[in-house]
Amino acid sequence: MPDNERMTAAHISSPADHPQPGLRERKKIKTREAIRTATYALVEEQGYDATTIDQIAERAEVSPSTVFRYFPTKEDIILTDEQDPILLAELRSRPADEPLRDTMRYVMREGARRGFDEDPEVARLRTHLMVQVPAVRSRMMESMSVIGRTLCVAIGERVGRDPDSLEVRVYTMSLLGGLMETALYWGEHDHEDDFAALLDRTLEVLEHGLSKENR
Amino acid sequence: MPDNERMTAAHISSPADHPQPGLRERKKIKTREAIRTATYALVEEQGYDATTIDQIAERAEVSPSTVFRYFPTKEDIILTDEQDPILLAELRSRPADEPLRDTMRYVMREGARRGFDEDPEVARLRTHLMVQVPAVRSRMMESMSVIGRTLCVAIGERVGRDPDSLEVRVYTMSLLGGLMETALYWGEHDHEDDFAALLDRTLEVLEHGLSKENR
DNA sequence: CATGAAATGAGAGTAACTCTCAAAAGATGG
């Protein structure tokens, strides 16, 4: 089961995305969406573990095979998102002389804002699943380490170092570790806090460490 | 499948560990060891994915049911270790006024040294699996986040802060993220580097960030 | 409309886990 490549063909959209790319493409998008909404609905009704692929397929009105053609694992139905590549592109397009912290702050904020504006219900459910279902959390961490690779390159460029050097990799993963924990914290506390504020506190800690008995 | 509790009963050894705790206990330890060595041997021969639980059971001369009684998942056979609780205890026993970085440096070094001294072959195989097999890496990350919970308490105590505060959690997870990446780096490079030296570089980065075009 | 390509569905197969229940093996008191 050598599945280093998690990305399905369906994930990679060609750079030029025409508004009307033919019936076939439109149908694929619709199927994808149907599977996702079916999953979210079922999970909300019965919970994650109780929801089987067959049920998802039935409600989405596709065959189980098709579900797997669109998403490599059950967790990916929940975690995958069209926005990730957008965010990565955005990260790359930031001015090269901008301090890394500012870049990350911006990108993270943007990601949270979009995800939440688009559909608050889904965002809520999703983060709850990240917190509660081990398999989902685990999958998220894995995708984090994939993103880490890309981030290393971006960060390596900026700093003028080998992206594969220990230093760059450690820096990147520690940053990501902190950011992910922030997201989990946010989800655990039912999104009561302002995410931007949490992010600021996080970046403060990452930059200056833990001061004793402050706050 | 609500499996928040990953620890099997077999993992929790009573505080008073007698040297001869009766035949029953001794047999359990032997069975556990048999399953582990069978697994390592088979994985070395045929690779991780190609090795099934049935094969493991057969070579260890137990039933498949028994394998699952001892280890909740296949990945745990490889990752679980009697040393982890020892290391955690050691961490707790460090002087309270020792700087955190020094503590972590010490504990990590100690862990790597022991694991490697004990059985270099197994240690090598294990880290390679962490690097190469997604499921194993993923499971390791999960256990990292469990360790993180414990670490938060320890760190919270030292710093005099709420262990559940965002600050402590972010600090802890970013630390762990960096440390794990160091371990992965070490494994990826076939343990050519001196782990202690890598650790020092890691802690330097975590403390002072990435300086531009140094080295 | 005909031909080629891509997407789908159906179905069989694998393997990791779970659960249940009866048999076996160690512990314990007499």
Added chain:
DNA sequence: CCATCTTTTGAGAGTTACTCTCATTTCATG
């Protein structure tokens, strides 16, 4: 040493995520 109680084990059936293959359908194109 034996009888009983408890723990561990094995056997087997069941579930489910995921894989692979092949025939059929559906869209694209000239």
